[in-house]
Amino acid sequence: MLSYALRRVLSTLPVMAIVALFVFSLLYIAPGDPAVVIAGDQASPADVERIRANLGLDQPFLVQFGSWVWRLLHFDLGTSIFTNLPVAAMIAQRIEPTLSLMMVTLVLTILIAVPLGVIAAWKAGTWIDRVIMAFAVFGFSVPVFVVGYILAYVFALKFDLLPVQGYTPLAQGFWPWLQNLILPAVALGCVYIALIARITRAAMLEVLQQDYIRTARAKGLGQGGILFIHALKNAAVPIVTVVGIGIALLIGGAVVTESVFAIPGLGRLTIDAILRRDYPVIQGIVLLFSFVYVLVNLLIDITYTLVDPRIRY
Amino acid sequence: MDRRTVLKGLAGAGGLALTGFAAPAIAQGASARTLRFVPQANLANFDPIWGTQYVVRNAAAMVWDTLYGIDDKFVPQRQMVESEEVSSDGLTWTFKLRPGLKFHDGEPVLAKDVVASLTRWSARDPMGLMLKAIQNELTAVDDKTFKWVLKQPYPKMLFALGKGNAPCAFVMPERIAQTDPFKQMSEYVGSGPFKFAKGEWVPGAKAVFEKFADYVPRDEKPVWLAGGKKVLVDRVEWVIMPDPATAAAALQNGEVDWWENPITDLVPVLKGNKNIGVDIGDPLGNVGSFRMNHLHAPFNNVKARQAILMALSQEDYMRALVGDENALWKPLPGFFTPDTPLYTEAGGEILKGKRDFAGAKKLLEEAGYKGEPITCVVAQDQPITKAFGDVTADLLKKLGMTVDFVATDWGTVGARRAQKTPPSQGGWHMFHTWHAGADCINPAAYTALRANGDKAWFGWPTSEKVETEITNWFNAKSLDEEKTVAARINKAALEDVVFAPTGFFLGYTAWRKNVSGVTKGPIPLFWGVSKTA
Numbered sequence: 001m002l003s004y005a006l007r008r009v010l011s012t013l014p015v016m017a018i019v020a021l022f023v024f025s026l027l028y029i030a031p032g033d034p035a036v037v038i039a040g041d042q043a044s045p046a047d048v049e050r051i052r053a054n055l056g057l058d059q060p061f062l063v064q065f066g067s068w069v070w071r072l073l074h075f076d077l078g079t080s081i082f083t084n085l086p087v088a089a090m091i092a093q094r095i096e097p098t099l100s101l102m103m104v105t106l107v108l109t110i111l112i113a114v115p116l117g118v119i120a121a122w123k124a125g126t127w128i129d130r131v132i133m134a135f136a137v138f139g140f141s142v143p144v145f146v147v148g149y150i151l152a153y154v155f156a157l158k159f160d161l162l163p164v165q166g167y168t169p170l171a172q173g174f175w176p177w178l179q180n181l182i183l184p185a186v187a188l189g190c191v192y193i194a195l196i197a198r199i200t201r202a203a204m205l206e207v208l209q210q211d212y213i214r215t216a217r218a219k220g221l222g223q224g225g226i227l228f229i230h231a232l233k234n235a236a237v238p239i240v241t242v243v244g245i246g247i248a249l250l251i252g253g254a255v256v257t258e259s260v261f262a263i264p265g266l267g268r269l270t271i272d273a274i275l276r277r278d279y280p281v282i283q284g285i286v287l288l289f290s291f292v293y294v295l296v297n298l299l300i301d302i303t304y305t306l307v308d309p310r311i312r313y
Numbered sequence: 314m315d316r317r318t319v320l321k322g323l324a325g326a327g328g329l330a331l332t333g334f335a336a337p338a339i340a341q342g343a344s345a346r347t348l349r350f351v352p353q354a355n356l357a358n359f360d361p362i363w364g365t366q367y368v369v370r371n372a373a374a375m376v377w378d379t380l381y382g383i384d385d386k387f388v389p390q391r392q393m394v395e396s397e398e399v400s401s402d403g404l405t406w407t408f409k410l411r412p413g414l415k416f417h418d419g420e421p422v423l424a425k426d427v428v429a430s431l432t433r434w435s436a437r438d439p440m441g442l443m444l445k446a447i448q449n450e451l452t453a454v455d456d457k458t459f460k461w462v463l464k465q466p467y468p469k470m471l472f473a474l475g476k477g478n479a480p481c482a483f484v485m486p487e488r489i490a491q492t493d494p495f496k497q498m499s500e501y502v503g504s505g506p507f508k509f510a511k512g513e514w515v516p517g518a519k520a521v522f523e524k525f526a527d528y529v530p531r532d533e534k535p536v537w538l539a540g541g542k543k544v545l546v547d548r549v550e551w552v553i554m555p556d557p558a559t560a561a562a563a564l565q566n567g568e569v570d571w572w573e574n575p576i577t578d579l580v581p582v583l584k585g586n587k588n589i590g591v592d593i594g595d596p597l598g599n600v601g602s603f604r605m606n607h608l609h610a611p612f613n614n615v616k617a618r619q620a621i622l623m624a625l626s627q628e629d630y631m632r633a634l635v636g637d638e639n640a641l642w643k644p645l646p647g648f649f650t651p652d653t654p655l656y657t658e659a660g661g662e663i664l665k666g667k668r669d670f671a672g673a674k675k676l677l678e679e680a681g682y683k684g685e686p687i688t689c690v691v692a693q694d695q696p697i698t699k700a701f702g703d704v705t706a707d708l709l710k711k712l713g714m715t716v717d718f719v720a721t722d723w724g725t726v727g728a729r730r731a732q733k734t735p736p737s738q739g740g741w742h743m744f745h746t747w748h749a750g751a752d753c754i755n756p757a758a759y760t761a762l763r764a765n766g767d768k769a770w771f772g773w774p775t776s777e778k779v780e781t782e783i784t785n786w787f788n789a790k791s792l793d794e795e796k797t798v799a800a801r802i803n804k805a806a807l808e809d810v811v812f813a814p815t816g817f818f819l820g821y822t823a824w825r826k827n828v829s830g831v832t833k834g835p836i837p838l839f840w841g842v843s844k845t846a
Contacts, residue, residue: 036727038358040365040479044760044768045731047437050495051363082357082364083516084497093515149558157562164562165554262554262563264518271555272355272517275694277724 001305001312005298012294019290020072020283024065027279033057034081034277055081068283077287078280080273087284090269097167098265100177101257102250104185105192110243113193117200117239118227124205132197139194144253148187148260155183165262184261188253192246199242203235210234236307244300248293345846346547348828348839351560351572355553356520359509362437362480363497367749370479371836372551374538375522376417377483377503380408380427381475382538385834387654387754389475390539392531393422393484393504403466404449410457413529416486417508424453429490431461431474434482436494440473440757441482443787468790469757477538477751477835478758506530506542506840507549520551522839535841542840545830549839564589564823570844571824573837576696577635583823593640594822596833597650597750601630601701601815602761605743607774609735610681612742617680618810622663624673624712627816633700634818645817647803648762650750655796660804664814673712686717688736690744692726701745701815717742730771744771750817751835755795756783756802764811772812778805 035052036043052058056067071078077087120132156164162183168176207213208231216226255267266285273281304311354368361373381389391397395411414422428451435441435448449462461470474482484504492498501509507522514520530541552569554560561579563569565586574594575583583589603621611617631642643651646661687709691702702718709716717736721729726744734740752758763769763783764776782802789795824831830842 031721031728032724033728033731036731037366037724038364040367040369043365044770047495048731054493054495080516084358084360084499085516090516094518152559152562157566160566164566164568165559166552166563166568259555260559262518262552262556262559264515268517268555272357275722275724276357278357 005302008298012291015294016287016290020287023283023286024068027282028061032277034279037276038082077284080281081278082276087280090281091266091284091288094264094266094269096169097263098254098267100170100181101184101188101254101263101265102247104181105189105250106247108185109189109192109196109246113196114200114239116197118204118232120197120201121204121208122227136194136198139190142190144187144191144256145260147190148184148257151183151187167263184257184263188250188257191253192250195246196239196242200235200239203238204231207231207235233307237304240300240303240307244296247296251289251292345844348546348549348571348842348844349569350549350551350837351554351569352551353574355517356551357516358497359501360497361483362433362494365479367479370481372520373483374481374836375507375549375839376501376505376509377485378505379475379482379538380484381471383475383477384536384539389471392475392539404463406461406470408459414504415527416504417502417525420486422484422504423456424459426487426490427459427484428453429487430484431482433490433492433494434480438480439760440469440476444473469787472757475538476758506544518553522549523547537834537838544840545843564825567825570828571831573822574820575823577638577641580821588826589823590826591821591823593819593833595750595820595835597653597754597835598817598819599747599750600645600648600650600753600817602746602748603701603705603743603813603815604746604772605812606741606772608733609740609742611677614680615809616676617682619663620673620676620680620712621813622807622810623669623676624708625664625813625815626668627664629704630701630815631818633704634697641819643817645814648753648806648814649799649803650753651817653754654792655755655799657800657803659800660807663807670711677712682714684715686715688717688719688742690719690721690726690729690741692723693720694722697747698745705745733773756786762806762811764806764809774809774811776805776809776811779809779811
C-alpha cells in the first residue's frame with residue numbers, strides 16, 4: 001500500500017509538469033495584457049510598452065517559461081504582477097476560507113445526502129422517494145447563485161439569523177467562523193447533495209436486491225442495521241467515487257459562491273487574477289488545484305481499500 | 314426568474330430586515346470608530362504613479378498628500394505648501410513647505426523628498442511630462458524650500474501640482490520616490506491623514522487605513538482635495554465586494570457603512586430604506602465615448618466619423634445605462650464636463666435634434682463605405698460598455714453597416730485597442746469606454762481629446778486644429794481666454810470627430826445614516842466623515 005501511495009504521489013509530477021506547460025501556453029496565447037490594466041486608461045501606448053518590458057512580458061515564450069520553471073524548481077511561485085506580493089503568500093492568505101468552505105460543504109453534503117439516498121432507496125417508488133428525487137432535480141437545476149441569494153434573503157435579511165457576507169477566521173472562534181459559512185456551504189452543497197443522494201439511491205437499490213440482504217432480513221435483523229451497516233458499506237465504492245469527484249467540482253463551485261458571499265478565498269483570487277491577467281497568480285493557483293485534484297483521487301483510491309477489503313493494490 | 318430579478322428581490326428584502334446583526338465581529342465602541350467602505354473596484358496594487366487606475370488614486374489620496382489640492386471651483390489651493398513665489402519672467406518657481414509635515418515613519422517631510430517625488434511623477438503624468446520637457450532644474454534649496462526652474466513659462470503649474478487626475482503629484486519619502494516610475498514600489502509610506510496597514514491588506518478582499526495621529530491638517534474648511542483633512546474615525550476598512558447585490562444587502566444589514574457606487578438597478582431599493590442615504594457621488598460624473606480607429610477605413614475618412622455623430626442618439630446610450638433616472642444623465646454636445654467653467658457646446662449642432670440617418674448614409678457612401686464588416690470590440694464585463702455596445706450594434710445596422718460584434722472582456726479590449734493592425738488582422742474599428750468627468754474639465758488631463766496622431770490615445774486621431782488650440786489653452790493666462798480657446802477646441806474636435814461623445818452620466822453613492830459627513834466630490838473623501846454606533 002505504501003509503495004502504491006508513493007508511486008501515485010510521484011506520478012503527480014509529470015501530470016503537474018504537463019499542467020504547468022499547458023497553463024503557461026494557454027495564458028501566453030490568450031488575449032489581454034496586464035500592462036494595459038496597470039497603466040490605466042489614460043496611459044500612452046509607450047507607457048504601456050515600458051511597463052510590459054519591466055515585467056518581462058516582452059520576452060519570447062521560451063524565456064518566460066524557462067524563467068518560471070526555474071523559479072518553480074526552487075519552490076518559488078513568483079510574484080504577483082499587480083500586488084507585488086509573493087504568489088505563495090497570496091495563496092496562503094486565501095487558502096483558509098476556501099478550505100473551510102469546502103470542508104463545511106462536504107460534511108454537510110455527506111450528512112444530508114447519504115441518509116437521503118438510503119431512505120429513497122428503502123422507500124423506492126413511494127411518495128418519500130419521489131419527494132427526495134424531486135429535491136435532487138431541484139438541486140441539480142438551480143444555479144448556485146440563485147440558491148445563495150434566496151438563502152441570504154431568508155436567513156440573513158428577513159430573519160437576521162446569519163450574516164450576508166464575509167469570512168471570520170477560525171482563530172477568532174468556532175461560532176463566528178461557522179456562521180459565516182453556513183449559507184455559502186448550503187448554497188454550494190445543493191448540487192452535490194442532489195448528486196450524491198441520487199448515486200447513493202442507485203447503489204443502494206442494487207445492493208438491496210442482493211441475496212445476503214434477504215438473508216439478513218430472514219435472520220430478523222432490524223431495518224436500520226440492514227440499511228446502514230450491511231447495505232451501505234457494500235454500496236460505498238460508487239458513493240466514495242462521487243464524493244471524491246464532488247471535492248474536485250467544489251473548487252469550481254467555490255468561485256461563484258465566494259463571489260456571492262464575498263468570501264476572500266481562492267475562488268475569488270482566481271477570478272480576479274484572470275480578469276487582470278495576473279499570470280503568476282493564475283499559474284500558481286492552477287498548479288495548486290491540479291495537485292489537490294490528484295491528491296483527492298489518491299485518497300479516494302486508498303479509501304476503496306477501507307470500504308471494500310477485496311480491493312488491494 | 315433571471316439573475317437581475319433575484320438581485321432586486323434580495324436587495325429589496327433589506328427593507329424588511331430586522332434591526333441588528335448577529336454577532337458582530339468587533340465591539341460596539343470599536344465599530345463606531347471603524348468605517349467600512351465598499352469601493353468601486355479591487356485595490357490590486359498600491360503605487361499611484363506606476364498604476365493609474367482610479368481606485369488606486371482614490372486610496373492613495375488617503376495616504377499621500379499633495380503640494381496643492383483642487384477645490385470645488387477647480388482652483389488649486391495650498392496643501393503641503395506654505396507659500397510659493399514665481400519670478401517676474403515666469404521661469405522660476407520657489408516653493409516653501411508648511412511646518413509640521415511628517416511621514417508615517419516619523420521622518421519629517423523635506424524638500425529633497427518633494428524633488429524626488431516630482432521627478433518620478435513627471436515621468437508619467439501628461440502635465441508632468443510637459444514640465445519635464447521645459448525643465449532647467451528641479452532642486453532642493455534647503456530642507457523646506459525647493460525650486461523649479463523652467464525654460465519657458467508654464468501658467469498651469471499650480472494646477473499640475475494639485476490636480477486630482479491620476480497620476481497625482483503625491484509626495485513620498487526620497488528613498489521610495491527614487492523607484493523607477495515604470496516599476497512598482499513596495500513600501501507605502503506617505504504623509505497624508507491615513508496610514509496604510511500593509512499587514513492587513515488582502516488584495517481582492519480588504520485594505521485597511523488607520524488614522525495618522527501626527528497629521529497636522531490645515532485650518533481651512535475641507536473642500537474636495539483642498540483644506541483641512543480632519544480624520545474623525547480611527548480606521549477605514551475597504552471591503553471589496555464584487556457582487557452588487559451582496560453589497561446592497563450588506564449595506565442594508567449594517568455590515569458595511571458606505572458603498573461608493575451602487576448600480577442603478579438597486580438604487581430604488583436603497584432609497585426605500587430609512588436607514589440609508591443616497592445621493593449623487595461624483596458631481597463631475599463621466600463622459601461616455603464611442604472611439605473610432607482613425608487609421609483604417611471607413612473611419613480614417615472624416616465623413617464616416619461625421620456620419621456616426623449625425624446618427625448617434627445620446628439619449629439611447631444614456632437610457633441603456635441609467636434607465637428612467639433622468640437625474641443621472643445629460644446630453645453632451647461637446648467634450649467638456651457639464652457645469653464646469655470650460656463647458657461649451659460650440660460646434661455641437663451635429664449631436665443635437667432629430668437624428669439624420671439619410672444624411673449619415675450619404676456621408677458613409679461618400680466616404681467609400683461598401684458594407685465591409687465593422688469590428689466593434691465590446692467589453693461585456695463592464696456594465697457601461699456592454700450597454701453602449703448594444704446600442705452601437707443597433708445604430709450601425711440602421712446605418713446599413715455590417716457589424717462584426719466582438720463580445721469580450723475589458724482585459725482583452727485593453728490589449729486589442731493598442732493594436733494598429735487592420736481590423737481583419739487583430740485590430741479594430743471601434744470600442745467603447747468612458748472618461749471620468751474630472752479628467753474632462755480641461756485639456757490638461759484629457760488624454761482622450763488629444764489628436765497628435767501616433768502619440769494620441771487609442772484610435773490615433775490627427776487634427777492640427779485641435780492640437781494647436783490645446784497648446785493655446787496651456788498658454789492661456791486668464792479664465793476668459795481659456796473659455797474662448799475651449800470653444801475652439803470643442804468645435805475642432807467635433808469637426809474632425811476625435812471621438813464621439815455618447816453623453817454625460819452620473820452615479821450614486823449610498824451610506825448608512827449613522828455615518829455623517831459624506832460629501833460629493835470627484836473621489837470619495839474620508840476626512841470629515843464620522844460614524845455613530
